[in-house]
Amino acid sequence: MKTARIGILTVSDRAAAGVYEDLSGKAIVETLSAFLTSPWEAVYRLVPDETEQIVQALLTLTDAEGCDLVLTTGGTGPAPRDITPEATEQVCEKMLPGFGEQMRRASLTFVPTAILSRQTAGIRNRSLIINLPGKPKAIRECLDAVFAAVPYCLDLIEAARLETNPDHILAFRPGS
Amino acid sequence: MKTARIGILTVSDRAAAGVYEDLSGKAIVETLSAFLTSPWEAVYRLVPDETEQIVQALLTLTDAEGCDLVLTTGGTGPAPRDITPEATEQVCEKMLPGFGEQMRRASLTFVPTAILSRQTAGIRNRSLIINLPGKPKAIRECLDAVFAAVPYCLDLIEAARLETNPDHILAFRPGS
Amino acid sequence: MKTARIGILTVSDRAAAGVYEDLSGKAIVETLSAFLTSPWEAVYRLVPDETEQIVQALLTLTDAEGCDLVLTTGGTGPAPRDITPEATEQVCEKMLPGFGEQMRRASLTFVPTAILSRQTAGIRNRSLIINLPGKPKAIRECLDAVFAAVPYCLDLIEAARLETNPDHILAFRPGS
Numbered sequence: 001m002k003t004a005r006i007g008i009l010t011v012s013d014r015a016a017a018g019v020y021e022d023l024s025g026k027a028i029v030e031t032l033s034a035f036l037t038s039p040w041e042a043v044y045r046l047v048p049d050e051t052e053q054i055v056q057a058l059l060t061l062t063d064a065e066g067c068d069l070v071l072t073t074g075g076t077g078p079a080p081r082d083i084t085p086e087a088t089e090q091v092c093e094k095m096l097p098g099f100g101e102q103m104r105r106a107s108l109t110f111v112p113t114a115i116l117s118r119q120t121a122g123i124r125n126r127s128l129i130i131n132l133p134g135k136p137k138a139i140r141e142c143l144d145a146v147f148a149a150v151p152y153c154l155d156l157i158e159a160a161r162l163e164t165n166p167d168h169i170l171a172f173r174p175g176s
Numbered sequence: 177m178k179t180a181r182i183g184i185l186t187v188s189d190r191a192a193a194g195v196y197e198d199l200s201g202k203a204i205v206e207t208l209s210a211f212l213t214s215p216w217e218a219v220y221r222l223v224p225d226e227t228e229q230i231v232q233a234l235l236t237l238t239d240a241e242g243c244d245l246v247l248t249t250g251g252t253g254p255a256p257r258d259i260t261p262e263a264t265e266q267v268c269e270k271m272l273p274g275f276g277e278q279m280r281r282a283s284l285t286f287v288p289t290a291i292l293s294r295q296t297a298g299i300r301n302r303s304l305i306i307n308l309p310g311k312p313k314a315i316r317e318c319l320d321a322v323f324a325a326v327p328y329c330l331d332l333i334e335a336a337r338l339e340t341n342p343d344h345i346l347a348f349r350p351g352s
Numbered sequence: 353m354k355t356a357r358i359g360i361l362t363v364s365d366r367a368a369a370g371v372y373e374d375l376s377g378k379a380i381v382e383t384l385s386a387f388l389t390s391p392w393e394a395v396y397r398l399v400p401d402e403t404e405q406i407v408q409a410l411l412t413l414t415d416a417e418g419c420d421l422v423l424t425t426g427g428t429g430p431a432p433r434d435i436t437p438e439a440t441e442q443v444c445e446k447m448l449p450g451f452g453e454q455m456r457r458a459s460l461t462f463v464p465t466a467i468l469s470r471q472t473a474g475i476r477n478r479s480l481i482i483n484l485p486g487k488p489k490a491i492r493e494c495l496d497a498v499f500a501a502v503p504y505c506l507d508l509i510e511a512a513r514l515e516t517n518p519d520h521i522l523a524f525r526p527g528s
Contacts, residue, residue: 078448078475079508086446094262096254097273097449098280098291104450112500112524115450116508123254148288156255156292172288270438272430273449274456274467299430324464332431332468348464 004040004160006032007061007070007127009047009054011084012134015074016048024073027136031143038163043067049075054087062091062127068159069150070127074134076119084131085118092122092129096153099130099146106145107138121146126159148172180216180336182208183237183246183303185223185230187260188310191250192224200249203312207319214339219243225251230263238267238303244335245326246303250310252295260307261294268298268305272329275306275322282321283314297322302335324348356392356512358384359413359422359479361399361406363436364486367426368400376425379488383495390515395419401427406439414443414479420511421502422479426486428471437470440481444474448505451482451498458497459490473498478511500524 008028015022029042043065047053054075061067075084089095099121107114119131119142128150132139151162151171164171184204191198205218219241223229230251237243251260265271275297283290295307295318304326308315327338327347340347360380367374381394395417399405406427413419427436441447451473459466471483471494480502484491503514503523516523 077508078446078480078505082446094254094258094294096292096294097276098293100449101277101280101453102284102291104453108454111526113504113526115454115498115501116448116505117450118446118448128254146291149291152289153254153292156253174287174289270430270434270470272468272470273452274469277453277456278460278467304430322467325467328465329430329468332429350463350465 001038002160004036004038004069004162005043005065005067006040007043007045007065007067009045009057009061009070009072011047011049011054011072011075013048013081016046022046023136024134024139027139028071028073028132031140034168035143035147035164036162037165038161040162049081049083051083051087051090054084055090058087058091058124058129062124062129067127068154070129071132072129073132073139076117076131076133078116078118082118085120088120088122088129088131092124095120095122102145103142106141107133110138110141123157126157128153128157128159144169177214178336180212180214180245180338181219181241181243182216183219183221183241183243185221185233185237185246185248187223187225187230187248187250189224189257192222198222199312200310200315203315204247204249204308207316210344211319211323211340212338213341214337216338225257225259227259227263227266230260231266234263234267234300234305238300238305243303244330246305247308248305249308249315252293252307252309254292254294258294261296264296264298264305264307268300271296271298278321279318282317283309286314286317299333302333304329304333304335320345353390354512356388356390356421356514357395357417357419358392359395359397359417359419361397361409361413361422361424363399363401363406363424363426365400365433368398374398375488376486376491379491380423380425380484383492386520387495387499387516388514389517390513392514401433401435403435403439403442406436407442410439410443410476410481414476414481419479420506422481423484424481425484425491428469428483428485430468430470434470436483437472440472440474440483444476444481447472447474454497455494458493459485462490462493475509478509480505480509480511496521
């Protein structure tokens with residue numbers, strides 16, 4: 001079975017400057033470790049909230065590193081430096097608005113400010129890119145809300161096959 | 177009472193190649209037959225998943241055939257050949273994001289992979305175009321979820337007046 | 353405490369022509385008066401459904417008048433003259449799709465035609481712009497649905513601080 005490559009891109013001025021530890025990237029790794037039973041390896045990148053650097057990191061993770069899935073964290077709010085969704089849209093060939101809708105709806109059950117999140121998702125060639133929030137707790141909530149659909153999405157774009165641990169997340173594949 | 181013209185556009189490489197029968201187009205006709213009590217006629221087209229052919233078919237159905245409503249089926253997923261929403265956006269003057277949101281939300285009660293659907297809707301001149309999924313069962317679920325708003329939408333763009341059978345769908349017109 | 357400036361932009365051919373009174377603008381003022389306990393002042397504009405006039409009014413309210421928040425009413429439906437969302441998008445640097453999703457979802461509990469609304473929201477520099485519907489009753493329903501997130505959004509873009517009356521709306525600020 002092919003080892004899936006999963007890009008983890010932390011977008012944060014302060015983490016990139018070494019002001020604090022990147023707990024968000026760690027939260028993604030922990031969640032994926034709980035979710036996945038098939039072999040995978042992480043490809044990690046950390047950049048500040050600069051469009052050009054986010055775009056370049058996304059291109060490296062998808063085109064050069066061949067990641068099947070790329071999860072970004074940070075930069076999805078309304079503040080002036082939050083530009084991860086725009087950078088994501090710039091590299092994607094098609095957008096999947098249902099991911100953003102579903103993550104905001106899930107987060108709304110916790111905080112009314114969830115509507116301020118501009119998270120989106122899209123496809124570049126054989127990679128699925130999903131924006132996650134910056135806060136570690138919210139990362140898990142959002143992955144809980146959408147991950148059941150991720151393995152089938154990767155099947156459809158001919159990326160690596162993912163198997164999940166049903167105690168944590170139940171992957172759904174229509175017709176199977 | 178003016179006979180409404182309803183375009184049914186099946187977008188499918190395999191159906192267009194004659195590999196299998198277009199059951200999706202049939203499912204749309206059956207649902208409309210159950211829903212509508214006012215006179216209507218179907219204008220049918222079948223094209224492969226090619227942007228230029230989808231765009232041309234949409235232009236023919238709206239501008240040349242004068243359809244009040246155009247329902248597409250197929251090509252709304254994340255796979256490389258799925259490009260119906262982009263073709264739809266290309267011909268529309270304004271988009272109606274509430275249709276996609278509501279159809280995905282309705283489909284989510286059946287399958288978690290509903291977030292992968294990129295269905296949208298929009299207006300071109302006096303025609304409302306709505307993307308439906310490819311699977312016959314999902315077509316009915318999506319029409320159940322949004323059709324109550326379709327007759328009033330056609331009123332607002334000065335298209336044909338639709339009357340519905342309240343045993344199947346209850347059209348809502350504010351203030352009436 | 354800085355007095356917040358709140359732009360109220362009524363977009364309506366008939367109100368602009370003096371055919372009827374602008375009850376929508378009044379409904380916004382009444383709702384804000386009930387919601388806000390911190391000092392604020394209204395900056396009012398009324399324009400017909402013309403893209404150029406809406407864009408100019410939005411630029412005046414944000415850039416020249418320095419409004420922290422701009423609430424538009426009218427022009428968000430599918431009819432040919434409804435172009436407020438497009439004008440809004442034209443002046444915004446970033447869009448906040450969660451507002452439109454949440455307002456449509458809230459309105460759907462009252463009318464199935466809520467999916468026809470194309471309301472959106474976005475940021476221009478230090479101003480948050482939100483499209484509200486044209487009907488006074490629907491204005492209050494939409495503000496009820498999203499206003500809890502507005503004060504924190506203004507904090508994030510360094511606009512004026514808003515305090516709310518918890519009997520009417522409970523502003524939420526994460527981590528506070």
